[in-house]
Amino acid sequence: MTVRRRPGAARERVLAVALELFARNGVSGTSIQMIADELGVTKAAVYFQFNAKEELLQALVAPALEEMRKVTEAAEARRRPADQLSTALTGVVDMIIKNSRLNAVVLADPAVSRLAREDPILRDLAARLDRILAGPDPDVEALVTTVMVSGGLMAATTDPRLAELDQDLLRRHLLNIARRMFGLRAIRAQD
Amino acid sequence: MTVRRRPGAARERVLAVALELFARNGVSGTSIQMIADELGVTKAAVYFQFNAKEELLQALVAPALEEMRKVTEAAEARRRPADQLSTALTGVVDMIIKNSRLNAVVLADPAVSRLAREDPILRDLAARLDRILAGPDPDVEALVTTVMVSGGLMAATTDPRLAELDQDLLRRHLLNIARRMFGLRAIRAQD
Numbered sequence: 001m002t003v004r005r006r007p008g009a010a011r012e013r014v015l016a017v018a019l020e021l022f023a024r025n026g027v028s029g030t031s032i033q034m035i036a037d038e039l040g041v042t043k044a045a046v047y048f049q050f051n052a053k054e055e056l057l058q059a060l061v062a063p064a065l066e067e068m069r070k071v072t073e074a075a076e077a078r079r080r081p082a083d084q085l086s087t088a089l090t091g092v093v094d095m096i097i098k099n100s101r102l103n104a105v106v107l108a109d110p111a112v113s114r115l116a117r118e119d120p121i122l123r124d125l126a127a128r129l130d131r132i133l134a135g136p137d138p139d140v141e142a143l144v145t146t147v148m149v150s151g152g153l154m155a156a157t158t159d160p161r162l163a164e165l166d167q168d169l170l171r172r173h174l175l176n177i178a179r180r181m182f183g184l185r186a187i188r189a190q191d
Numbered sequence: 192m193t194v195r196r197r198p199g200a201a202r203e204r205v206l207a208v209a210l211e212l213f214a215r216n217g218v219s220g221t222s223i224q225m226i227a228d229e230l231g232v233t234k235a236a237v238y239f240q241f242n243a244k245e246e247l248l249q250a251l252v253a254p255a256l257e258e259m260r261k262v263t264e265a266a267e268a269r270r271r272p273a274d275q276l277s278t279a280l281t282g283v284v285d286m287i288i289k290n291s292r293l294n295a296v297v298l299a300d301p302a303v304s305r306l307a308r309e310d311p312i313l314r315d316l317a318a319r320l321d322r323i324l325a326g327p328d329p330d331v332e333a334l335v336t337t338v339m340v341s342g343g344l345m346a347a348t349t350d351p352r353l354a355e356l357d358q359d360l361l362r363r364h365l366l367n368i369a370r371r372m373f374g375l376r377a378i379r380a381q382d
Contacts, residue, residue, distance in 0.1 A: 029302075130352075147343070148346065151344075152342045155339065155342020165331060165335075178339075
């Protein structure tokens, strides 16, 4: 029996290798030629899938943005502020664990972080998440807590000291530390 | 009366402009030529002070490293673990607020973060600080808390949402949130 390649498989291989190389060398330190070399194909074959490095980056970011939209909307759909916060934190922790490679890429490249900060969709979602985390009219304490939670979570997914931890265990601790920082009670382990 | 330039002033002007440009463009995105242009001098004048961009970076990092050494030794000199932790947190928060520009540079450039991670002096100090923050034989909770506190503090000093805050107010909140994350009691405001 022959295994048929499903459509889009080539595209996904390019994306996987691009993410790998972006994480290792930064986006500006990675060329289409390097991606082609790593895949063992010609540059033309990569260009057949993506016209430019920016298109690759957009394709990598798109599913994470979609996830962020879902998390934001799920949180906003809840009525009580504490439930909104709780839903948002769970969603953000899940999202950040799932996209740790991508976080590393965005964090590590000043040009990419700048692009991310300027993207209107991301800006809108980040502002809405901020409003849920910090509250609609945040005092300094709420603002600093929000920044420390977000920054701490990003750091946690890219820190080599935590790289070997079981993902579920890491997820539970991140979530409970983040909840504690916002004064929410811890969630019991399901084990 | 004429104002005499103190010795070393030219060197310090180069360092200040380099830090500014590194923060804006990343280290790899900044050339000696750009530093010279910003200063309104020739490239040769910059090379007279520093042989290479790496030397500039080292000169920028040196005072922060020295500060980190002092914080680490002051914390280690205390007897009780809770006092060690408390001294370390205060020192780290002060250090991070004072060096926010430099943090941004190190965080933003993958090549620089890699260099920093591989520097033997920094590695040693970071490991000693880790031992104080997480404890000598940390469980997952202590490890994740340590990473979240460090990452959160770094994020806080480079986040545009906190850029306008009064430094003392920011310092107090960062310190108390970090203390709370480690289960230490808050420090009262002195006002």
